[in-house]
Amino acid sequence: MIKEILKLVRDGGLLSKGDIAGKMGIQKSTLDSIFSLLSSKGYLKKIDGTTEMPRACIGCSISKDCMQKASAGSVYVITDKGKNYLEAG
Numbered sequence: 486m487i488k489e490i491l492k493l494v495r496d497g498g499l500l501s502k503g504d505i506a507g508k509m510g511i512q513k514s515t516l517d518s519i520f521s522l523l524s525s526k527g528y529l530k531k532i533d534g535t536t537e538m539p540r541a542c543i544g545c546s547i548s549k550d551c552m553q554k555a556s557a558g559s560v561y562v563i564t565d566k567g568k569n570y571l572e573a574g
Contacts, residue, residue, distance in 0.1 A: 528567035
């Protein structure tokens with residue numbers, strides 16, 4: 486399930502946690518716990534809407550909308566460590 490969630494964050498476009506929880510068939514509170522775990526392990530990074538746009542977002546066709554959403558809520562991106570984890574398995 487961890488890899489599927491990371492793949493959704495990486496490939497799913499701009500999805501809410503509710504969207505991801507629905508696709509995974511789990512409760513949003515469960516997904517919140519999984520996101521906390523993935524963040525603490527360094528697989529996901531929470532983007533603060535007040536910070537500079539991450540390098541990985543530059544050139545992304547939805548980065549403007551995504552960063553606007555970050556100021557209204559939380560946006561997560563998969564880290565290099567998370568990408569390596571997906572590629573390893």
